[in-house]
Amino acid sequence: MKRLDVVIAVIHASGKVLICQRRKDDSFGGYWEFPGGKLERGETPTQCLARELREELAIEVDATETFPPIEHDYSTARVRLLPYLCTLISGEPRPLAAQQLEWVESPRLRDYRFPSANAVLIEQIIERLANTKPATTQPGSDY
Numbered sequence: 001m002k003r004l005d006v007v008i009a010v011i012h013a014s015g016k017v018l019i020c021q022r023r024k025d026d027s028f029g030g031y032w033e034f035p036g037g038k039l040e041r042g043e044t045p046t047q048c049l050a051r052e053l054r055e056e057l058a059i060e061v062d063a064t065e066t067f068p069p070i071e072h073d074y075s076t077a078r079v080r081l082l083p084y085l086c087t088l089i090s091g092e093p094r095p096l097a098a099q100q101l102e103w104v105e106s107p108r109l110r111d112y113r114f115p116s117a118n119a120v121l122i123e124q125i126i127e128r129l130a131n132t133k134p135a136t137t138q139p140g141s142d143y
Contacts (some may be wrong), residue, residue, distance in 0.1 A: 002077040008036030009050040009061055011093075012126055017106050017125060018088075020056070020098035022142045030099075032112040034083070034121075045082050056098065059091035067124050072117035079117050085128065106130070 011018040011034075019032045037052035039045060046063055053059050067083040095101045104112070106129040109122045 001073070001079045003080065003141040004077050005039040005045075005080050005082060006036060007027075007039055007052065007082045008121075009049055009063070009083070009084055010034055010067070010121075011059075011086045011088055011101070012129060013059055014104055015090060015129065016103040017109065018093060019102055019109070019112065019130070020095065021100045021102070023097075023099050028115050030113070032102075033116050033118070035098075039082070040069060043086070049084055049086075056096055057091070057093045057101075058096060060089050060091050061086035062089050067121060067125060068126075069121055070117060074117070081117055081121060083121055 009018075018035065019034070020035050022028050022031050022033055023028055035053060035056050036049060037056070039048045043051070049063060050060070053061055063086050064085040067085065070081040072079050072081070093101055094128045106126045109125060114122065
Protein backbone atom coordinates (compact mmCIF):
# COMPACT_ATOMS: atom_id res chain seq x y z
CA MET A 1 0.00 0.00 0.00
CA LYS A 2 1.28 3.46 -0.93
CA ARG A 3 2.32 5.64 2.03
CA LEU A 4 1.94 9.41 2.06
CA ASP A 5 3.51 11.71 4.63
CA VAL A 6 1.35 14.80 5.04
CA VAL A 7 2.52 17.81 7.04
CA ILE A 8 -0.30 19.90 8.48
CA ALA A 9 -0.56 23.18 10.34
CA VAL A 10 -2.88 23.71 13.27
CA ILE A 11 -2.84 27.51 13.15
CA HIS A 12 -4.38 29.07 16.24
CA ALA A 13 -5.16 32.57 17.48
CA SER A 14 -7.53 33.87 20.16
CA GLY A 15 -8.84 30.38 20.94
CA LYS A 16 -9.69 29.69 17.29
CA VAL A 17 -8.18 27.38 14.68
CA LEU A 18 -7.94 28.01 10.93
CA ILE A 19 -9.54 25.33 8.75
CA CYS A 20 -9.98 25.07 4.98
CA GLN A 21 -12.75 23.50 2.94
CA ARG A 22 -11.49 21.31 0.11
CA ARG A 23 -12.60 22.13 -3.41
CA LYS A 24 -15.49 20.03 -4.68
CA ASP A 25 -13.39 18.38 -7.41
CA ASP A 26 -10.57 17.32 -5.01
CA SER A 27 -10.45 13.98 -3.23
CA PHE A 28 -12.62 14.42 -0.13
CA GLY A 29 -14.27 17.35 -1.94
CA GLY A 30 -16.27 19.56 0.41
CA TYR A 31 -14.60 18.14 3.53
CA TRP A 32 -12.74 20.42 5.92
CA GLU A 33 -9.04 20.08 6.67
CA PHE A 34 -6.09 21.72 8.31
CA PRO A 35 -3.79 23.44 5.78
CA GLY A 36 -0.68 21.61 4.66
CA GLY A 37 0.33 19.03 2.11
CA LYS A 38 2.43 16.11 0.99
CA LEU A 39 6.07 15.95 2.00
CA GLU A 40 8.28 15.97 -1.10
CA ARG A 41 11.50 13.99 -1.47
CA GLY A 42 14.44 15.77 0.12
CA GLU A 43 12.23 18.14 2.11
CA THR A 44 12.09 18.36 5.90
CA PRO A 45 8.62 18.56 7.48
CA THR A 46 9.13 22.22 8.45
CA GLN A 47 10.31 23.09 4.91
CA CYS A 48 7.19 21.37 3.55
CA LEU A 49 4.99 23.27 5.99
CA ALA A 50 6.47 26.63 4.95
CA ARG A 51 6.15 25.82 1.22
CA GLU A 52 2.57 24.54 1.45
CA LEU A 53 1.34 27.49 3.52
CA ARG A 54 2.92 29.98 1.09
CA GLU A 55 1.28 28.15 -1.85
CA GLU A 56 -2.13 27.50 -0.28
CA LEU A 57 -2.70 30.54 1.95
CA ALA A 58 0.05 33.12 1.21
CA ILE A 59 1.13 33.17 4.87
CA GLU A 60 4.14 32.49 7.08
CA VAL A 61 3.82 30.72 10.44
CA ASP A 62 5.94 29.80 13.41
CA ALA A 63 5.69 26.07 14.18
CA THR A 64 5.78 26.14 17.99
CA GLU A 65 5.35 22.43 18.78
CA THR A 66 4.38 19.10 17.29
CA PHE A 67 1.54 16.71 17.90
CA PRO A 68 2.28 12.96 17.75
CA PRO A 69 2.27 11.56 14.18
CA ILE A 70 -0.99 9.86 13.20
CA GLU A 71 -1.13 6.88 10.84
CA HIS A 72 -4.38 6.05 9.08
CA ASP A 73 -5.23 3.53 6.37
CA TYR A 74 -7.54 4.56 3.56
CA SER A 75 -8.50 2.12 0.81
CA THR A 76 -5.90 3.61 -1.56
CA ALA A 77 -3.07 4.66 0.76
CA ARG A 78 -1.63 4.72 4.24
CA VAL A 79 -1.40 8.32 5.41
CA ARG A 80 0.93 9.58 8.11
CA LEU A 81 -0.08 13.00 9.40
CA LEU A 82 2.71 15.16 10.84
CA PRO A 83 0.82 17.93 12.67
CA TYR A 84 2.40 21.15 13.95
CA LEU A 85 0.84 23.69 16.28
CA CYS A 86 1.50 27.08 14.66
CA THR A 87 1.02 30.77 15.13
CA LEU A 88 0.58 33.20 12.25
CA ILE A 89 3.55 35.54 11.85
CA SER A 90 2.82 37.26 8.52
CA GLY A 91 0.22 37.49 5.81
CA GLU A 92 -3.56 37.40 5.74
CA PRO A 93 -4.80 33.85 4.98
CA ARG A 94 -6.40 33.62 1.54
CA PRO A 95 -8.09 30.50 0.11
CA LEU A 96 -5.73 30.00 -2.86
CA ALA A 97 -6.23 26.20 -2.88
CA ALA A 98 -9.54 25.82 -1.03
CA GLN A 99 -13.19 26.78 -1.42
CA GLN A 100 -13.18 28.78 1.79
CA LEU A 101 -11.44 29.35 5.12
CA GLU A 102 -12.90 29.62 8.56
CA TRP A 103 -11.59 30.41 12.05
CA VAL A 104 -13.43 28.17 14.53
CA GLU A 105 -13.28 27.65 18.27
CA SER A 106 -11.50 24.35 18.84
CA PRO A 107 -14.49 22.45 20.38
CA ARG A 108 -16.50 23.32 17.25
CA LEU A 109 -14.04 21.34 15.09
CA ARG A 110 -16.23 18.32 15.92
CA ASP A 111 -19.09 19.99 14.00
CA TYR A 112 -17.22 19.95 10.68
CA ARG A 113 -16.78 17.04 8.29
CA PHE A 114 -13.07 16.11 8.20
CA PRO A 115 -11.43 13.03 6.61
CA SER A 116 -11.39 10.25 9.21
CA ALA A 117 -7.60 10.43 9.72
CA ASN A 118 -8.18 13.72 11.58
CA ALA A 119 -10.47 12.37 14.33
CA VAL A 120 -7.72 11.73 16.89
CA LEU A 121 -5.96 14.99 16.06
CA ILE A 122 -9.15 17.02 16.56
CA GLU A 123 -9.48 15.67 20.11
CA GLN A 124 -5.79 16.43 20.76
CA ILE A 125 -6.24 20.00 19.50
CA ILE A 126 -9.27 20.60 21.70
CA GLU A 127 -7.42 19.29 24.75
CA ARG A 128 -4.21 21.21 23.96
CA LEU A 129 -5.89 24.55 23.25
CA ALA A 130 -8.11 24.29 26.33
CA ASN A 131 -4.86 24.77 28.26
CA THR A 132 -3.64 27.73 26.18
CA LYS A 133 -4.25 31.34 27.04
CA PRO A 134 -5.79 33.17 24.04
CA ALA A 135 -3.48 35.54 22.15
CA THR A 136 -4.40 39.21 22.14
CA THR A 137 -4.75 39.36 18.36
CA GLN A 138 -8.15 38.48 16.98
CA PRO A 139 -8.42 36.57 13.70
CA GLY A 140 -10.61 38.26 11.11
CA SER A 141 -14.25 37.28 10.88
CA ASP A 142 -14.46 37.54 7.10
CA TYR A 143 -12.81 34.18 6.34
